[in-house]
Amino acid sequence: MLTVENIHVYYGAIHAIKGISFQVNEGEIVALIGANGAGKSTTLKTVSGIMHPRSGKITFLDEDITRTDGYKLPAKGLAQVPEGRRIFLQMTVMENLEMGAYIRKKPPQSDFDNVFTHFPRLKERRSQIAGTLSGGEQQMLAMGRALMSHPKLLMLDEPSMGLAPILVEEIFNIIQEFHAAGTTILLVEQNAEMALQVADRAYVLESGTIALSGTGKELAQSDEIKKAYLGG
Template sequence: MKFFEIKNLNTGYGDLHILRNISLEINKGEIVALLGSNGAGKSTLMRAIVGRLRVWSGEIIFKDENIANLSPDKIVKMGISLCPERRRIFSGMTVKENLEIGAYRRRNGLKERMEKVFSILPRLYERKNHLGGDLSGGEQQMLAIGRALMNEPELLLIDEFTLGLAPTIVEILVDVVKKINKSGVSILLVEQDVHMALEISDRAYVMEVGEIKISGRSKELLEHPQIKETYLGM
């Protein structure tokens, strides 16, 4: 059984064709990085996966079922969650309330799932009664990740989780991502920090102007001449 696979996906906005014949796959238990500069189409692909953008053609296969153009609610219930770019937490609500909202599609076992999130992100437990707007940038990113975990996904999509954060905070969040993966969650990681993403992922795809241009094992891509020149400044 294929865990997750995209086959020849095409989509865009209005008449604007953004993604062209995108194909990629994620095996169960993997961290897969999706790399590329701003405007490459990475976030557009994430929106298509979770049902927030209509797929024009192609397939998105999750556990042998084509989920292309299913509703976001159905996709979450099937086991895919998105941690969006720029966090998007509720600043006027507490950490605990933000996590509860993250689980609004699955209310059963709420306490147990929140305890599991706190075990992965203990800083959230320490701050559980604080308002989201009072958290640091790193804590807000932890909260965004924790909220996505409240639905117990099998596949977690993380969009630009290091954006605007200090290197010391990024190191902490990288450890969080590894911990989530070790708990059994597969991860698709959209990231502009190419070196970091290749260091923590198993495989990677590089997008340019809406197309996959390079793919392979992450360790091998660290030595790829084009990636070294274009993205790593070497």
């Protein structure tokens, strides 16, 4: 579904991504894990067209999207929930969800119902101003908003960031629900333990390169990973 081939990404003179390649097959959950500053968010921003690589190639559903502007990608089936959620704080829950469907003029009620099935809490709070939601509810809203565009590939950047353990569990359960409903997932996480539990395959990023890859199970059992990311 998604193929990333040898991309190099820069912020001015800073060489943030140094020739990484990976793929996501239809129906998979793939995780990108790695320490702070490894280049996880930069990778997602590059796939979602917010940044472009200086060299290398990105293919989504057999189409070269290496230089496609990000705003065109949701219509092709690619959606991203960015790091830090980036919901519209002054708008209500419903208005935020509508923004997620901007590629269609008027989303049908069934789209909202679909979001509310995954996130009953958002239904209760549908008229609330998004800026007054709790951190966990804001994450749910960001995920619900992405769902409104009917993504084939959903990319999530650190969905568990700043959430209490019980809510982390809930968010990961919902990711698995999305997946069971047919959405392919590319997941960026600091929480390597949770990410490797749900991922079919995973890649470990270190200083802008891929240091290791394998199935979620293999990596969860690797001594290197245990030492560096799973607390021994």
